[in-house]
Amino acid sequence: MGYAFASGVSIDLLTVDEMNNKWNRRKFLQKTSAAAFAAMASGLPTSMLSSCTAPTISAKADTVILLWMAGGMAHTDTFDPKKYTPFEKGMQANSVLSTFKSLPTALDGIHFSEGLQSIGSVMNEGTLIRSYQAADLGFILHSRHQYNWHTCYEPPQTVAAPHIGSWIAKQLGSKNPVIPAFIDIGQRFTVGEAEELKAFHTAGFLGSEYGPFFIPDPSAGLDSVKPPIGMSYQRFEKRNQLYKDLISNSPLGEFGSDYQKESLQRTMEQAYRLLKSPESKAFDLSLEAKESYDIYNTGKFGLGCLLARRLTEQGARFISVTTEYEPFKGWDTHENGYTRLIEMKKQIDQPIAQLIKDLKQSGHLDRTMIILASEFSRDMMTEGRPEAKVKEQVDQPDIITDIKNYGMHRHFTDGCSMLLFGGGVKKGFVYGKTADERPCKSIEKPIKIAQVHQSIYHALGIPADTHYVIEERPFYTTPDGNGKAELELFA
Numbered sequence: 001m002g003y004a005f006a007s008g009v010s011i012d013l014l015t016v017d018e019m020n021n022k023w024n025r026r027k028f029l030q031k032t033s034a035a036a037f038a039a040m041a042s043g044l045p046t047s048m049l050s051s052c053t054a055p056t057i058s059a060k061a062d063t064v065i066l067l068w069m070a071g072g073m074a075h076t077d078t079f080d081p082k083k084y085t086p087f088e089k090g091m092q093a094n095s096v097l098s099t100f101k102s103l104p105t106a107l108d109g110i111h112f113s114e115g116l117q118s119i120g121s122v123m124n125e126g127t128l129i130r131s132y133q134a135a136d137l138g139f140i141l142h143s144r145h146q147y148n149w150h151t152c153y154e155p156p157q158t159v160a161a162p163h164i165g166s167w168i169a170k171q172l173g174s175k176n177p178v179i180p181a182f183i184d185i186g187q188r189f190t191v192g193e194a195e196e197l198k199a200f201h202t203a204g205f206l207g208s209e210y211g212p213f214f215i216p217d218p219s220a221g222l223d224s225v226k227p228p229i230g231m232s233y234q235r236f237e238k239r240n241q242l243y244k245d246l247i248s249n250s251p252l253g254e255f256g257s258d259y260q261k262e263s264l265q266r267t268m269e270q271a272y273r274l275l276k277s278p279e280s281k282a283f284d285l286s287l288e289a290k291e292s293y294d295i296y297n298t299g300k301f302g303l304g305c306l307l308a309r310r311l312t313e314q315g316a317r318f319i320s321v322t323t324e325y326e327p328f329k330g331w332d333t334h335e336n337g338y339t340r341l342i343e344m345k346k347q348i349d350q351p352i353a354q355l356i357k358d359l360k361q362s363g364h365l366d367r368t369m370i371i372l373a374s375e376f377s378r379d380m381m382t383e384g385r386p387e388a389k390v391k392e393q394v395d396q397p398d399i400i401t402d403i404k405n406y407g408m409h410r411h412f413t414d415g416c417s418m419l420l421f422g423g424g425v426k427k428g429f430v431y432g433k434t435a436d437e438r439p440c441k442s443i444e445k446p447i448k449i450a451q452v453h454q455s456i457y458h459a460l461g462i463p464a465d466t467h468y469v470i471e472e473r474p475f476y477t478t479p480d481g482n483g484k485a486e487l488e489l490f491a
């Protein structure tokens with residue numbers, strides 16, 4: 001039997017002798033990446049923040065909710081529609097820019113793709129970015145680009161790079177000491193590219209206590225904060241002590257630094273406090289009023305938005321809700337792009353809009369920054385970006401005779417959409433522009449990941465020069481510490 005604690009760390013409940021037999025140095029080194037081992041063996045990261053010279057930033061937000069459209073959400077079929085060409089057999093593939101009609105939003109002159117009317121109705125509360133450019137990482141892989149988006153670093157790294165949620169948890173701590181500072185909702189690690197996904201769902205060198213509290217299925221969120229079925233709280237207390245003993249005899253106990261051991265111990269203690277706290281009820285969606293529950297209940301993602309709202313109200317610091325990356329499912333539309341997006345829009349449209357409405361009504365929206373993003377966009381004809389040829393991953397016919405070929409099936413990195421709400425961002429604002437003809441790339445105010453991350457940190461009052469010394473070199477929140485917030489996004 002195993003336990004998952006607030007960092008997502010789990011360990012089998014073996015005897016001490018079994019633990020020693022199971023792990024030896026050779027096996028451990030074989031099974032652990034260089035970056036992970038370096039993080040484990042490293043001591044306390046040395047803060048080198050130049051706070052004495054950096055200007056004080058007035059925080060505009062206390063909480064961040066990341067709504068992650070995993071798999072590559074096509075901008076021209078969602079938040080940046082172009083000329084609509086309906087499906088018909090024998091059509092020229094190159095003539096198709098958007099496969100859905102465009103419909104007006106709450107902003108004059110701004111249209112969203114059909115199926116996103118609910119989100120469009122609340123755009124007077126937020127900012128639309130239409131010019132995000134994903135990084136050039138060679139052969140385009142979802143896990144590599146997701147790693148880049150969530151850590152701001154390009155893989156591979158010799159240092160275990162922290163997730164943005166971990167940076168925020170480390171710098172600001174918990175709003176409520178009982179609620180984990182970083183909560184990750186919706187992603188399993190039993191699907192394709194599991195190990196690659198695990199690589200960035202971590203606090204890295206910052207320590208386990210700043211890692212994500214994993215809730216793979218929000219409908220079973222309460223299970224994350226209670227002992228396993230059949231185990232009493234008294235027995236759990238005994239197991240908690242056994243866990244401490246086992247840790248000291250685990251690879252972390254043998255090879256880990258004092259800092260990493262203490263960090264993991266604090267993680268366990270936090271999990272224990274949450275288990276016995278009244279706040280644990282926030283994880284129980286059965287306590288939500290039926291009329292509210294039904295609005296959010298479009299699937300795992302919709303219920304994840306509901307859980308995010310409840311946890312925000314209880315003082316969570318950083319929450320990620322994902323549509324879940326699973327190869328060739330969800331937004332990963334290598335075929336059947338049009339029909340797939342009909343379903344994906346149903347999953348996200350109503351819950352996201354309701355999340356914004358509910359947080360506004362409760363008074364939390366002003367201090368909560370909500371971000372909707374994806375690792376890259378898609379196009380029917382172009383792979384990557386026009387100027388950089390990369391390996392084609394989809395056999396797209398020039399003449400479309402089957403509706404499965406009607407849709408945005410190729411990875412496109414040169415123009416992507418993002419949405420921002422709350423947290424001091426402008427209301428009813430549009431930033432950037434993409435071309436109206438193929439390739440529909442960013443042509444005004446291109447923005448890249450370092451700017452996005454620093455804009456989030458700016459909203460939270462975290463200085464741009466925040467960094468730690470790891471392996472005798474500074475490791476910044478953004479590569480080389482050169483990322484600058486895009487101040488035009490803020491009111």
